[in-house]
Amino acid sequence: MIIAVSGLPADYERTLSHLAAQYVKDAEVQMDADSPIDGLKVRFTEKRRLDQVYVSATARAEGFEDTASFQKPVIEANMHSKVGKQTAAHVFVKLLTSWTGKTQPWGTLTGIRPTKLYHQMYRSGLSHSDIKKTLKDDYLISDEKIAMLERIVKRQLEVLPDLYEIKKGVSIYIGIPFCPTMCAYCTFPAYAINGKNGSVSEFLNGLYYEMEQTGAWLKEHNIPVTTIYFGGGTPTSIEAEEMDALYSQMHKVFPDLNQVREVTVEAGRPDTISAEKLAVLNKWNIDRISINPQSFHNETLRAIGRHHSVEETVDKYELAVRHGVDNINMDLIIGLPNEGVPEMKHNLSETKKLDPASLTVHTLSFKRASTMTKQKDKYNVAGPEEIQQMMDLTNQWTDENEYEPYYLYRQKNILGNLENVGYAKAGKESLYNMIIMEEVQTIIGLGCGAASKWVDPVSEKITRMANPKDPISYIERYEEYTHRKIDTLNELFRPITP
Numbered sequence: 235m236i237i238a239v240s241g242l243p244a245d246y247e248r249t250l251s252h253l254a255a256q257y258v259k260d261a262e263v264q265m266d267a268d269s270p271i272d273g274l275k276v277r278f279t280e281k282r283r284l285d286q287v288y289v290s291a292t293a294r295a296e297g298f299e300d301t302a303s304f305q306k307p308v309i310e311a312n313m314h315s316k317v318g319k320q321t322a323a324h325v326f327v328k329l330l331t332s333w334t335g336k337t338q339p340w341g342t343l344t345g346i347r348p349t350k351l352y353h354q355m356y357r358s359g360l361s362h363s364d365i366k367k368t369l370k371d372d373y374l375i376s377d378e379k380i381a382m383l384e385r386i387v388k389r390q391l392e393v394l395p396d397l398y399e400i401k402k403g404v405s406i407y408i409g410i411p412f413c414p415t416m417c418a419y420c421t422f423p424a425y426a427i428n429g430k431n432g433s434v435s436e437f438l439n440g441l442y443y444e445m446e447q448t449g450a451w452l453k454e455h456n457i458p459v460t461t462i463y464f465g466g467g468t469p470t471s472i473e474a475e476e477m478d479a480l481y482s483q484m485h486k487v488f489p490d491l492n493q494v495r496e497v498t499v500e501a502g503r504p505d506t507i508s509a510e511k512l513a514v515l516n517k518w519n520i521d522r523i524s525i526n527p528q529s530f531h532n533e534t535l536r537a538i539g540r541h542h543s544v545e546e547t548v549d550k551y552e553l554a555v556r557h558g559v560d561n562i563n564m565d566l567i568i569g570l571p572n573e574g575v576p577e578m579k580h581n582l583s584e585t586k587k588l589d590p591a592s593l594t595v596h597t598l599s600f601k602r603a604s605t606m607t608k609q610k611d612k613y614n615v616a617g618p619e620e621i622q623q624m625m626d627l628t629n630q631w632t633d634e635n636e637y638e639p640y641y642l643y644r645q646k647n648i649l650g651n652l653e654n655v656g657y658a659k660a661g662k663e664s665l666y667n668m669i670i671m672e673e674v675q676t677i678i679g680l681g682c683g684a685a686s687k688w689v690d691p692v693s694e695k696i697t698r699m700a701n702p703k704d705p706i707s708y709i710e711r712y713e714e715y716t717h718r719k720i721d722t723l724n725e726l727f728r729p730i731t732p
């Protein structure tokens with residue numbers, strides 16, 4: 235379906251395309267196109283004054299015509315373009331709503347971090363009620379989503395009262411790129427152990443080098459580490475002795491582990507967990523692990539290629555509890571193939587029996603490179619209404635079971651245009667998840683596929699750098715990447731001269 239737009243700068247296309255896709259499947263926005271035979275034509279007028287941007291538009295399609303307008307103040311000089319885009323998005327969403335009869339809960343927001351927008355407004359001095367009014371009137375976000383954002387931001391500030399000041403420290407992400415088998419929805423670096431993509435020991439050699447160099451730099455410059463997160467892949471897919479040596483290296487090379495507030499190890503795949511590995515996690519005082527069911531239906535696990543059973547998830551969870559691990563996160567995914575409301579009810583009631591400290595609820599997204607997306611026709615997934623019902627059910631269930639939402643993010647191509655939400659019992663929130671989501675601190679990425687996110691402690695400008703995703707390229711180039719990181723750290727944390 236073509237949506238022909240005129241009267242706006244060409245660089246608005248991305249935002250408008252993103253919004254249109256939420257209302258009309260396969261929508262194609264064409265800027266300055268001729269009137270389509272079958273589609274919608276939107277003619278915009280944008281007027282920029284010194285302190286205001288005014289946008290109006292008329293939309294026409296067969297049997298439909300409507301007009302909308304909106305005006306926004308420009309607070310900072312040179313912000314006309316950004317404000318213009320937001321104002322046009324507002325008008326566009328109103329017209330799409332009246333044309334399709336659909337409303338979208340996230341209104342004009344196309345970004346993946348709505349809570350970050352809330353934090354920005356809060357830091358600028360707006361009260362919660364002013365922020366909520368802006369989110370509703372300007373961004374056209376639903377009351378329900380606004381209430382969720384407020385709840386999350388307040389929770390984050392309770393759990394991490396220094397959230398806005400931790401930019402002077404860093405967190406560390408360590409990517410272990412191995413998994414027993416590849417899940418159909420996955421796009422993370424996940425390679426077979428000792429397969430043709432490089433051996434674990436060669437990879438660990440490179441990782442040790444990165445850890446050593448980075449740790450030495452942090453010690454020398456007296457930069458504190460707030461959290462450390464082992465992800466992947468599945469960090470528990472390597473042998474117990476390799477894990478033991480890795481955590482020993484962490485203690486040896488990173489500055490003062492006693493001051494690190496949280497160390498997490500994703501043990502996502504239950505088929506990688508053993509009593510021996512749990513003993514290693516305990517030995518090194520790992521604070522938090524994840525054991526991820528994704529679904530409590532064996533047929534679903536088979537369909538998505540997880541190669542473990544529900545019974546194994548339960549057994550390994552109970553084994554971890556018996557080993558004294560008291561902060562276990564579980565991930566569930568809404569909208570997996572052949573799952574609807576009854577299956578979600580079952581997933582939640584089985585989760586309740588285990589009572590994990592935190593629960594992360596993802597909504598399935600069709601990531602471009604995943605097997606599931608490449609073979610989309612093979613999978614039968616629920617429609618947007620049922621996805622919404624599953625999300626509502628989950629929200630109600632988490633409320634009833636004393637889980638509080640504490641972080642949220644959206645993704646492209648996510649079913650029902652919804653979101654992923656982390657819930658936790660009081661005191662069991664993942665600090666790392668909040669830090670990465672709100673982009674308040676530099677995260678140094680070490681290992682395969684690890685993305686470093688640099689947050690300038692003065693300007694708060696964000697830049698990124700990613701390590702090679704596959705083990706062979708990583709093994710060939712880890713020294714070069716390490717030196718690039720050290721150069722960036724030198725630049726970021728340079729002494730400030732008056």
Ligand code: SF4
Nearest residue numbers: 413416417420424467
């Ligand atoms: S366990 Fe996680 S990282 Fe590994 S293939 Fe599955 S989704 Fe990807």
